[in-house]
Amino acid sequence: MGRIADKLAAVQAMPVLPAAFGAENHRFELRPPLTEAEVAAFEARHEVTLPQPYRSFITELGDGGAGPGYEVHRLADACDKSCRPGHLARASPYLPGPRYRDDWEERYEVPPSEDRIFLPGTLQIASHGCSLGTRLVVTGPARGRLFNLDYEGPVGPYIVEDPDFLSWYERWLDEAVAGYDVGWFGERLPLEEPELIAALADDPSPARRLRAGTSLLELPAVSEAAWAALAQAVATDADPTVRATLLDKLTRQRIDTQRRPHPAQAATDQVVHYARSCAPPDLRALAVLDKLTLDDLLPDLVSHDIERRRSAAYLLGRDFRGISSADVPGAVLDTVVGELLNDVDFLVRSQGVWAVQRFGLTRLHPVLEDLQQRETDPWVLFALKVWLFKHPLSREDPSDPWAPDPWTSATADGPVTST
Numbered sequence: 001m002g003r004i005a006d007k008l009a010a011v012q013a014m015p016v017l018p019a020a021f022g023a024e025n026h027r028f029e030l031r032p033p034l035t036e037a038e039v040a041a042f043e044a045r046h047e048v049t050l051p052q053p054y055r056s057f058i059t060e061l062g063d064g065g066a067g068p069g070y071e072v073h074r075l076a077d078a079c080d081k082s083c084r085p086g087h088l089a090r091a092s093p094y095l096p097g098p099r100y101r102d103d104w105e106e107r108y109e110v111p112p113s114e115d116r117i118f119l120p121g122t123l124q125i126a127s128h129g130c131s132l133g134t135r136l137v138v139t140g141p142a143r144g145r146l147f148n149l150d151y152e153g154p155v156g157p158y159i160v161e162d163p164d165f166l167s168w169y170e171r172w173l174d175e176a177v178a179g180y181d182v183g184w185f186g187e188r189l190p191l192e193e194p195e196l197i198a199a200l201a202d203d204p205s206p207a208r209r210l211r212a213g214t215s216l217l218e219l220p221a222v223s224e225a226a227w228a229a230l231a232q233a234v235a236t237d238a239d240p241t242v243r244a245t246l247l248d249k250l251t252r253q254r255i256d257t258q259r260r261p262h263p264a265q266a267a268t269d270q271v272v273h274y275a276r277s278c279a280p281p282d283l284r285a286l287a288v289l290d291k292l293t294l295d296d297l298l299p300d301l302v303s304h305d306i307e308r309r310r311s312a313a314y315l316l317g318r319d320f321r322g323i324s325s326a327d328v329p330g331a332v333l334d335t336v337v338g339e340l341l342n343d344v345d346f347l348v349r350s351q352g353v354w355a356v357q358r359f360g361l362t363r364l365h366p367v368l369e370d371l372q373q374r375e376t377d378p379w380v381l382f383a384l385k386v387w388l389f390k391h392p393l394s395r396e397d398p399s400d401p402w403a404p405d406p407w408t409s410a411t412a413d414g415p416v417t418s419t
Contacts, residue, residue, distance in 0.1 A: 001060050004166065007173050008066060020176035021128070021183040026071040030062025034075060042075060046088040051144035054136055054165040068134060068172045068185035069126035078123040078136075084115065092121035092140035094147055096159040098207030102314045103347055104156030111382035122147075125165075128184040136165060148186050154318065160186035179220045188215040193222075197229045206239035213246045234267065240275035240282035244289050247271055283312060287319050294328045294336070301336060310347045313340055317351035317358060334363050341367055346377035353383035357390070365391060 011018065011028045018028075039059055043049055050058075058064075064074040079088060093108045094100060100108070110116055121139035128134070131152035137145050137159075144164050147157040162168035171190055176182050189196060189211050196219075199212035213233055216226045234247045251264050268289055275285040276296070283300060286292040292315060300312035316323070316336070333355075340352030341364070349371070356364050372384045 001056060001166070004170050004173065005061060007170070007177075011173070011177060018176045018179070021181075021185075022068070022070040023176070026066040028066045030065035031074065032062065033060055034058050034063045039075070042079075046079065046083070047086075048088045048138050050138060051136065051165065053144065053167075057165060057169065067126060067169060068182060069128040069132075072126055072169075073124060075123075078125060082118075084117050087117050087120055088123070088138050090117060090120035090139065092119065092137045092142065094137070094140070094157045094159060095142055096145065096161075098205070099158035100149075100156035102154050102156075102318070103310065103351070104154075106347055106350060106379045111378050126185075132184050134160075134186060146186065148184060158187070161190055162186065181218055181220075187211075188218045191215065193219060193226055197226060200229050200233055206237075206242050209233070209237065209239070210242045210245055213242070214249060217249060234271070240271065240278055240285035241288065243271045244275065244282075244285035248288050280308060283315055287315055292319075292323060294323055294332070297323075298336070301340070306345055309343070310345065310351075313343075313348045313351035313355075316340075317353075317355035330359075330361070330363075333359055334361055337361055338364060338367060341371055346380055349375070349377070350380045350383050353380060353387055357387055 008028055008030065017023055036059060039050065039055060049055075058075055064072045064077070066072070109118060112118075119135060122135040122137050124133060125136045125146060126134040131150050132148070133151060134146055134148050135157075137143050137147065142159055145159050146162065146165065146168050147159040149155065149157045160168060162171055168186065172182055172185050175185075175188075180188070189199065189208075191199065191212070193216065196212045196216050200209050200216065203209045203212065213230055216222060216230060219226070230246060230250065234243050234250065237243050237246075247267055251268075268291075272286060272289060272291045275282040275291075280300065280303075281296060283292060283296055286296055294316075297312045297316055300308045301316070303309050303312070317340075337352050337355045337359070340348050340355060343349050343352065353368065353371075355361070356368060368384060368387055371380070372388070375381055375384065
């Protein structure tokens with residue numbers, strides 16, 4: 001605690017403050033700390049005990065202020081009126097490891113409703129602009145850890161590698177002073193360049209290799225060795241999604257244009273060929289590079305492997321960089337999506353409903369009406385309510401189905417679009 005206090009004082013004494021994201025708001029100053037009685041009253045009200053590192057921070061250093069994002073929220077704002085009774089006491093299900101993606105919300109959360117408890121067991125610690133946030137796990141197997149997520153996108157929770165709040169906070173302070181890009185802080189692995197290069201080459205986890213590669217691109221300066229490691233990964237990594245995502249960043253992001261693969265199309269073609277040559281083909285890699293087709297999806301949409309079927313259904317119904325209705329005849333889409341609506345798995349059925357909206361498959365509306373009469377899963381019913389709100393069966397519009405989906409909205413005339 002004393003080390004963090006000394007570092008903050010040193011930054012505040014600088015003639016020019018570090019140009020870190022959010023610094024113009026907090027100017028590296030903390031609010032006064034809370035009293036022990038105030039924190040104890042909060043814990044009693046919510047029937048929890050706050051993780052000790054965070055608790056020490058707000059009682060000894062400050063109740064929010066200087067920190068990642070626009071600032072660290074006050075405890076009262078971290079659990080405001082959206083914190084319903086039992087919110088913090090209910091365990092958060094998310095675990096350290098790869099980022100939760102795609103249908104994470106339908107797997108781990110309940111649908112939107114007036115009394116919904118969203119992201120239980122967590123406090124909102126920081127906001128990074130748009131819909132990006134950081135939360136602290138108060139209850140659950142990852143208690144004391146922090147995770148990042150995009151509230152309005154398919155990029156779900158990722159538990160950052162810092163072991164607790166104080167480690168996370170001190171790393172932010174060190175990186176802000178060192179000139180790192182600390183926007184949406186915590187996405188970068190807390191490693192130095194040689195360690196990142198080693199992880200990119202040798203880590204057994206594809207998700208961590210990918211994060212090591214993207215972390216290299218977030219360093220204040222990227223060495224020749226790092227550029228060479230990134231090029232090697234694009235050409236040889238065993239996982240097609242690692243290759244595709246790094247290639248996408250190298251060709252699309254605002255980096256040194258001289259470091260982009262040349263010719264870019266040839267590099268893309270090589271990764272696409274590799275993704276399709278795998279068994280099974282890597283559909284996510286194809287989607288990242290905008291090369292996914294319905295022919296790529298069809299084998300997985302009818303696979304006996306439920307996870308392959310779920311992933312393919314998501315890509316068809318919700319991945320907005322994937323195929324469009326102009327790519328295939330409407331009758332083919334009707335047949336394919338109709339099968340999804342009759343699948344035994346609720347996640348596949350749910351994506352089938354979104355696919356009807358995404359592609360404007362009006363000929364399947366009677367199938368949705370029939371499904372609504374027999375469906376029992378709450379997430380499929382939510383998707384149907386959103387569809388029905390946009391396509392009422394009578395002159396009188398039905399009531400608003402609670403609220404829009406947290407990261408998509410349906411249009412009356414066509415596909416689902418990202419918000």
